[in-house]
Amino acid sequence: xxxxxxxxxxxxxxxxxxxxxxxxxxxxxxxxxxxxxxxxxxxxxxxxxxxxxxxxxxxxxxxxxxxxxxxxxxxxxxxxxxxxxxxxxxxxxxxxxxxxxxxxxxxxxxxxxxxxxxxxxxxxxxxxxxxxxxxxxxxxxxxxxxxxxxxxxxxxxxxxxxxxxxxxxxxxxxxxxxxxxxxxxxxxxxxxxxxxxxxxxxxxxxxxxxxxxxxxxxxxxxxxxxxxxxxxxxxxxxxxxxxxxxxxxxxxxxxxxxxxxxxxxxxxxxxxxxxxxxxxxxxxxxxxxxxxxxxxxxxxxxxxxxxxxxxxxxxxxxxxxxxxxxxxxxxxxxxxxxxxxxxxxxxxxxxxxxxxxxxxxxxxxxxxxxxxxxxxxxxxxxxxxxxxxxxxxxxxxxxxxxxxxxxxxxxxxxxxxxxxxxxxxxxxxxxxxxxxxxxxxxxxxxxxxxxxxxxxxxxxxxxxxxxxxxxxxxxxxxxxxxxxxxxxxxxxxxxxxxxxxxxxxxxxxxxxxxxxxxxxxxxxxxxxxxxxxxxxxxxxxxxxxxxxxxxxxxxxxxxxxxxxxxxxxxxxxxxxxxxxxxxxxxxxxxxxxxxxxxxxxxxxxxxxxxxxxx
Numbered sequence: 073x074x075x076x077x078x079x080x081x082x083x084x085x086x087x088x089x090x091x092x093x094x095x096x097x098x099x100x101x102x103x104x105x106x107x108x109x110x111x112x113x114x115x116x117x118x119x120x121x122x123x124x125x126x127x128x129x130x131x132x133x134x135x136x137x138x139x140x141x142x143x144x145x146x147x148x149x150x151x152x153x154x155x156x157x158x159x160x161x162x163x164x165x166x167x168x169x170x171x172x173x174x175x176x177x178x179x180x181x182x183x184x185x186x187x188x189x190x191x192x193x194x195x196x197x198x199x200x201x202x203x204x205x206x207x208x209x210x211x212x213x214x215x216x217x218x219x220x221x222x223x224x225x226x227x228x229x230x231x232x233x234x235x236x237x238x239x240x241x242x243x244x245x246x247x248x249x250x251x252x253x254x255x256x257x258x259x260x261x262x263x264x265x266x267x268x269x270x271x272x273x274x275x276x277x278x279x280x281x282x283x284x285x286x287x288x289x290x291x292x293x294x295x296x297x298x299x300x301x302x303x304x305x306x307x308x309x310x311x312x313x314x315x316x317x318x319x320x321x322x323x324x325x326x327x328x329x330x331x332x333x334x335x336x337x338x339x340x341x342x343x344x345x346x347x348x349x350x351x352x353x354x355x356x357x358x359x360x361x362x363x364x365x366x367x368x369x370x371x372x373x374x375x376x377x378x379x380x381x382x383x384x385x386x387x388x389x390x391x392x393x394x395x396x397x398x399x400x401x402x403x404x405x406x407x408x409x410x411x412x413x414x415x416x417x418x419x420x421x422x423x424x425x426x427x428x429x430x431x432x433x434x435x436x437x438x439x440x441x442x443x444x445x446x447x448x449x450x451x452x453x454x455x456x457x458x459x460x461x462x463x464x465x466x467x468x469x470x471x472x473x474x475x476x477x478x479x480x481x482x483x484x485x486x487x488x489x490x491x492x493x494x495x496x497x498x499x500x501x502x503x504x505x506x507x508x509x510x511x512x513x514x515x516x517x518x519x520x521x522x523x524x525x526x527x528x529x530x531x532x533x534x535x536x537x538x539x540x541x542x543x544x545x546x547x548x549x550x551x552x553x554x555x556x557x558x559x560x561x562x563x564x565x566x567x568x569x570x571x572x573x574x575x576x577x578x579x580x581x582x583x584x585x586x587x588x589x590x591x592x593x594x595x596x597x598x599x600x601x602x603x604x605x606x607x608x609x610x611x612x613x614x615x616x617x618x619x620x621x622x623x624x625x626x627x628x629x630x631x632x633x634x635x636x637x638x639x640x641x642x643x644x645x646x647x648x649x650x651x652x653x654x655x656x657x658x659x660x661x662x663x664x665x666x667x668x669x670x671x672x673x674x675x676x677x678x679x680x681x682x683x684x685x686x
Contacts, residue, residue, distance in 0.1 A: 074173035075099050075145040076254065077271050078235045078245050080292050081262025085141035086131075088264070092271030093124045093143050098328065098474040099267065100679050101145035103158035106131070107169035107237060108141035115239035117169055119158035140242050140292070142235045142265070144171035150179065151196030161200040163207035164191050167239045168217075170203035173267060174231035174252040182227065202228065206236070218289055221246050222301050225287075231431065235265055243292040249282045253429045253457060256280045256288050256296060258310060263290045268427075268453065269313045270472060280308040281455045311455060327673045329475035329567070333659050334526055337519035339470035339480045340652070343487045350516045353509045359448065359464040360495040366446040366463075368499050371418035373398055374445075376405040376436040380478040380562065381424040381485060386555035387651050388422075388489030394648065395497035405432040409439055417444035423465075425449075426473060426481040428456025437461050450488050452481050466492065475674050477566045479659050482559060483652055490515060490649065514646045518653070521643040525656045528640060532657055535622070535638050536664035542593050545572035546584060546619075547658070549597035550607055556597055556651045560658030567676045568666040577603075577610040588617040595661070596636070597654050600626040601647040611635055622661075624654055 075096030079085045089106050104127040105119025116138075120130040124145065144159035151157035160169040176182070179198035186204050187193070193200055205227065210220035217238050225232075231251035238244065247254055247265055257264030257272035257279050264272045269279055280296060282288055286306065289297040298308045325331035348355055360367055373392060375385040382404060389400040403413070405423070409432055415421065421440040425433045428451035437447055437458060449458045449465030452473065459465055468484030494511060497503040539545075545564055549557035558574035565572050575584055577596065588594065594614045598607045608631065614621055615635060623636035626644050633639045640657045642650075666673050 074147050074267070075101065075271075076171055076173055076233055076235055076265060076267045077143040078141070078247065078265030078290075079262070080140040080243070080245050080290055081259065082139060083262065085138050086136040088275075089141050089143035090124065090128060091274070092264075092266060093127075093145055095270040096145055096267060097124060097675060098476060099145065099147070100476055100675065101147050102153035103146045103148075103155065104144065105146075105158045105160050105171075106136070106141055106143040107160035107171070108136060108138035109237060109239055109242040110135055110138045113239060113242065115162075115166060115169055115237070117160050117162055119155055119160070121153055121155050121158065138242075140237060140245065142169065142171050142237055142245065149175055150198045157195045157197050159199060161195060161197065161203050163203045165207060168203055168207050168236055170199060170206070170234055170236045172199040172202060173233040174250070176202055176228055176232065177230040178228070179230075198230075202232070202234065203236070217241065217244070217246055218287065218299075219303075221248060221287060222303060225250075225301055233267065245290040246287065247282070247290065248287040250284050251431060251434065251457075254282045254288075256282065256290065258296060261293065263296065265290070273313055277313045278310055279313050279455075280310055281460075282308070283460070284457075314454070327475065327663070327667075329477055329479060329663055329673050332473055332475050332480045333656065333663065335471070336480045336483050336656065337522040337526070339484060340487050340522070341519045342471070343469050343484050344491070344516065345469075347491055348512060348516050350513055353512055355491050355494040355498070355512055357466055357491055357495045359466055360492070360499060363446070363464050364499055367420060367448075367496055369418070370398055370420040370446070371416070373400045373420045373422060374413075374415065374440070375400065375402045375422045375424065376408050376433055376440075377402070377424040378405050378430055378432055380482050380559060381426065381430075381433075383555045383559040383562070384482055384485035384489060385422075385424055386558070387486050387552060388493070390552055391490055391493040391648050392496070395493045395503050396500055397502045398496075403436070405430065405436040409435040413439075415440050415443035415445050417446075419445045420448055421445045422448045422450060423458055423462060424451075424485055425458050426452045426478055426485075428453040428458040430458070434458055434461065450485055452484065476676055476679050477563055477662070477673075483655060486651055487515070487518075511646055511648065514649055518645070518649060521645060521653055522656060524643050525653055528657065529660055532640065532660040533664045535640075536661055537668055538638075539593050540665055540668045542570055542591070544587065544592055545570060546580075546587065546592060546594045547572060547574040548577040548580060548594060548607070548610060549574070549654075550577045550603040551601065552648055552651055553597040553599065553654055556654045556658065557595070559655055560595060560662070563659055563662035564665065566679060567662055567673050568669055568671055569677070570665070577607050580610055580613070585613065585617070588614055588619040590618040590620070593620045593622060595622045595624070595658065597624045598629075598632050599624065599642060599650050599654065600629060600644070601650065608632060624657055
């Protein structure tokens with residue numbers, strides 16, 4: 073949530089800043105703004121409620137010249153969405169401008185203190201408090217900007233990624249981070265700033281990921297300088313970003329979400345490359361090899377995650393318990409971090425996050441480390457905070473996910489959890505050779521079977537038009553497919569704004585069955601596995617109450633196909649891998665219903681791609 077962009081160099085900053093904001097639109101936002109210092113030394117701040125296009129239109133007759141600037145897309149926390157509350161924010165004298173991602177928890181106390189000193193506020197945000205505090209310190213002590221930032225941040229409680237420019241020093245940007253991501257791109261006689269690397273890769277692949285407590289002093293014509301709050305000079309590591317512009321474009325698709333749904337066969341092939349080897353009938357994860365003792369001797373595994381990642385964790389729980397015979401608990405990271413959980417040095421805590429920056433999951437990691445647990449991270453974004461905070465882990469390698477509603481990251485997470493379960497089960501000796509080989513071979517075949525599912529896109533699009541009327545949906549599944557029902561319901565809620573709930577199919581009789589009538593579509597995952605007869609009974613109960621059934625069945629199924637109103641066929645596969653196939657029609661169903669309803673599929677209201685604040 074929120075997007076930060078910055079530039080200093082020899083080019084005009086405005087086009088670079090606007091292009092960067094467009095790259096960060098996937099993070100979710102409600103307003104946008106820019107601040108630049110022009111050739112006359114004026115600090116101009118322009119901002120608008122709405123999309124980046126609204127900002128561009130507002131700036132069409134404004135002075136947007138200058139070779140240094142910062143820009144921001146805001147997701148409202150303190151203060152309603154408005155131009156007044158949009159970033160950047162001026163200091164009282166208008167000498168300073170700041171952009172900020174995060175939350176200043178003690179902003180009310182700081183604001184009261186500053187008001188008592190005669191400072192007037194223009195917005196309702198916590199961010200303005202920070203820039204006013206920095207200027208107050210700067211003027212009272214006659215400090216330079218870096219020192220004023222360091223002193224001010226000592227007084228701040230909360231999370232932040234900030235960037236500041238000073239009208240009196242147009243050759244400098246000061247940036248700092250704590251619990252919120254910030255990346256510096258290093259070009260030829262120019263620097264770039266971003267919440268992640270996506271606004272930067274068009275210009276350079278050389279980046280520095282700032283660590284917690286880092287402050288970057290970015291000066292025109294000088295090497296990057298990084299210090300901490302105590303002003304100790306640090307030696308940042310310059311990394312090469314493996315990201316290309318093609319991954320950040322729609323590639324002919326109408327939406328990123330549809331592109332990313334269709335990318336899943338290739339993404340899972342990339343995820344498994346070098347890890348699943350059918351020729352040798354083997355799964356190799358370097359983390360399991362390097363940390364065999366810690367993983368094999370685990371008393372239990374606790375998985376912490378949020379949202380879609382939590383649903384992937386529920387599937388991972390069943391696989392690990394079934395194949396490895398280790399008890400697994402799945403926790404919402406937001407609850408885990410405040411629950412005083414019982415964690416010991418014999419536990420392995422697995423943290424799952426697409427972005428690697430999810431605030432609650434990162435806090436859960438730190439809590440678990442304090443208790444002595446071994447931490448395993450499963451993330452997509454290389455160089456993000458969670459991989460750096462964990463003992464080891466696995467990247468899912470599905471490429472940048474731009475659509476706010478997660479698709480390929482979910483199947484990538486499930487794939488990594490499947491590989492982890494297989495590798496660990498083999499090390500522990502808790503799986504027979506025949507079962508191991510069968511799952512390995514079938515996992516390797518999943519991308520091709522996904523392509524067969526995607527061939528039904530047109531059918532699902534036609535089907536979706538029938539159900540745009542619905543105000544509620546029910547999703548049912550059992551065993552490995554219960555989390556798929558949860559994920560399918562979440563996708564529909566996220567992008568179509570239709571209320572939907574996922575349940576274990578047997579739980580329908582314990583309450584939700586009261587909702588069933590002719591206006592209630594019920595999506596049932598009814599593949600031909602050990603629970604088939606049970607799910608068949610649930611479908612019959614829905615039909616007896618005039619419910620409309622959309623059934624996901626195994627190819628060749630005749631029984632349920634005669635009962636259900638609509639049927640989507642899936643290739644046959646091993647039960648534990650069914651979620652990788654079953655989730656795709658539900659992603660497509662949600663997508664097409666949302667499109668039919670005219671919704672903004674890639675940027676649904678009120679949502680952010682990466683939840684970096686509580």
